[in-house]
Structure formats: structure tokens, C-alpha cells
Amino acid sequence: MSPALHSWRHAAIQTLPVMFGYLPLGAAFGVLYMQLGLPWWGAPLMSLFIYAGAGQFLAVTLLANHAGLVEVAVASFMLNSRHLFYGLSLLKRFRGAGWRKPYMIFSLTDETYSLLTSQARQQDLGVATHRLAARIGALNQLWWVLGTLLGTLAGATLNIDGRGLDFALTALFIVLTLEQAARLRQALPFLIALTTGLGAILLLPERHLLLGAIGAASLLLLVHYRLHRQPQEART
């Protein structure tokens, strides 16, 4: 096997759990979109350019309600604003990624972010790391677009009973949490997640859950930083 093919294969294996989640979810989006009675190409186009799971389901709702463009912009921005915090923790990781960087940023979904922050050591910033990260992003989007096409073209006539396949994403998040815990060996971020996650479920409406929980977690980490900051003046 050629080295190039080998490294694509390496990336593909890492994205397999995302594939199990994105194919059925993308198909569900395609089916939902087709019920609007709009031209079929809108669905794959959205998966190519918007590329946001929850965001595209929201878009279907907005299309169905004939929302105005300003409302569409604000709603999309609000729903996806949790991504603001993802970039914060990847600034260093993506530095020096060159021509791949814009695509790496564009393809930063929940699942891509999860895979990227779990796979490599943060110090490991060579070109190989960036290439792998870009390929993981591209393969994840490929699964999403393929799923969308399946749902759009086959519509509700899909014969396979795929109910429950999307649990793969839940399983992926569980596995990645265990891996993060094994690596970090500190309770702090998990206690913060438990507090803000359960708090958000109790207090916030469904569409603001993720943003609320992740925003609150970032805020608590900021407070923790202010309280426990090591004196930086020593090392100028």
C-alpha cells in the first residue's frame, strides 16, 4: 500500500464511528428536507456549504416557516455559537497549518472537534498532524454529504431499518470522554461538565442547551484560572 493511501486509511479508521452517526443523521436531514417540496439540490448543497448537523435541521424549520434572512442569520449564528469555544482551544493546534487551515476551521463540527482534541498530543504540531486533521475533517464531511444524498434521493423508501444507528455518536462521545479522563487524570473538567450540563437541562430550553452548558463551562474555567494562576512574572 502506498504511504498516501496508508495515511488516508489511518484517518478513515478514526472517522468510522462518525460515519455510523453521520450517514443516518445526514439521511434523516435529506428526508426531512424533501418534505419541504423544494428542489432536491438544496439538501446536498447545504451539507456541502453549511455543514452543521443541528444547524441544518434548524434551517429546515426556518425554510418551512418562511423566515426572513436576518432571522435566519441570527438563528444560525446563535445555534452554532458553541463553536466559538472550540476555536479557543485549537488556536495553537491549528497554527502553521497553511493552506489546509481554512478548511480545517470550516469543517469543525462537534464530532470533528471531538476526534481532533482526542487523537494527538498537543505538542505534536508537524505537517503530518495537520494533514491528518484535515483528512479527518474531509472524511467526516464526506459521510455527512453521502448520508444527505442517500436521504434526498431514496427519500422515505430506504429499506434498511437503521433505527438506533445514530447511537454511534453517543457512544463516540462516551469513549472520547473516557479517553480524555484517562489522559488528564483530573476531576475538574468533568465536575464542571456535570454541573453545567445538568444545570442547562434543568434551566434552559432545548435549543440553547449546548451553548449554555459550554459557555458556562468556559466561564467556570476562566474563574478557576483567575483563582489558581501560577505567577507568570517569574518567566519573562
Next chain:
Amino acid sequence: MSDLELLAFIGVCTLATFLTRVLPFVALSRQADHPLILHLGRYLPPAVMAILVIYALRHLAPWSAGQLNVSPQGVPLILASLAVVFLHLWRRNALLSIVGGTGLYMVLIQLVWP
């Protein structure tokens, strides 16, 4: 809705979504080595991962009933999640844990509690 209106709609969604992803890189590109950014880079990913787990399990029956893909008792979700945890602590093979847990979940919701 005309084709042009649909294209405009998709364009606006695309820009708004990309903006949320690119803003930190544009606004804070010079701050990548700031201790606060390093602090967030260390602790935010595990916190987000755990929040995504809690989010994915939010339809568990005790909290909200009658949601998509969940039996009234939420038992399949609990069993399959436990299976993922046990498989992963046992073999530490990500693919095995995910395929095993998802397979169990599909069997439970399609055959045991249809």
C-alpha cells in the same frame, strides 16, 4: 420560493455558521500562547466531551418522556451506554466499544422494545 431565494438562504446560513467557527482564529490568532488560552485548551475539550455525553443522553425518560428513539423507560439508552463504558474499560478499543454499544442499542429498540 425561487431558486435564487433558496441560494440566498443557503448563503446566509453558510456565512453565519462559518463565522462562529472562524471568529476565534481571526480575533485571537496572536494570543495562542497566552496562559489563559493554554488553560482553556487543556481543560475545555474534556469538559465539552462530557457535556456532549450529557446532551446526547438528555432524552432519558426520567427527564423527558416520549422522545425520538427511546423506549418509554429509557432502558435501552442506559444499557447501551453502560455497555460502551464496560467494553471500553475492558478492552480499550474504541471501535469495539462503539460498534458493540450501538449494535446492542439497535437490537434493544428494534427487537426487544419495538
